[in-house]
Amino acid sequence: MRLVLLEMELAVCRLSPEEEVPAWAMRRIGFFSITATEDELSLVCAADNVPAGVRCERGWRALKVIGPLDFSLIGIMSSLSDTLARAQVSIFAVSTFDTDYILLKEAQLAQASAALQQAGHELLRS
Template sequence: MKLTIVPLTLAICRLAADEPIPGWALSRQGFFSITVTEDELSIVCPVAAVPAGVTCEQPWRAIKVLGPLDFALVGILAALAEVLARAQISIFAISTFDTDYILLKEQQLERAITVLKQAGHDLFGELTCS
């Protein structure tokens, strides 16, 4: 698969399910994702957008599967997750209409790149972040 590194440092935040979506989550600075369930409100956004006091895990980095991907394709995330799981690298996956993203802790990014390349995947992009 052809993959690219998203050049942002991300946070994964958890808010109560009944909280309104906060304005800071809508910064639209390159990458953000909001998921609401009956149990929680999860927000993935650049670290710089998260105000003090918000429950979150950081720093995370994202690897994007270059798309668009056809909905008939199967096993895209599974293939990547399997390679990373064998290397003991935990992931947080997000899918969009066009493609998939794998988020991983920033300190595991270089190792993830190495094992993904060894598994035959093509990675494009720099390790830089903002």
């Protein structure tokens, strides 16, 4: 797979399921994702957008699988996540209509890059 590293630092935030999606989460700077379930409102957005006091984990970076990817393709996320799991790299996965994103901690970026390249994947910078 060909992947591109997004430059921005991301935060993964958790709000209660009753909360409305806050405007700060949707400031359109490259990437954000919103998932609402009966248990939580989960946000991924630019770390700089998150106000103090919001429950979140900062220091994430995103690898974008260069797409678009056809829905009939099988094993893309499995191939990437298996490679990273063997390298002891924790991930947070986000998928869109066109492609997949793998979020990983900045501190594990070099380790992840080496593992992915060794497995034959190509990493590019945005």
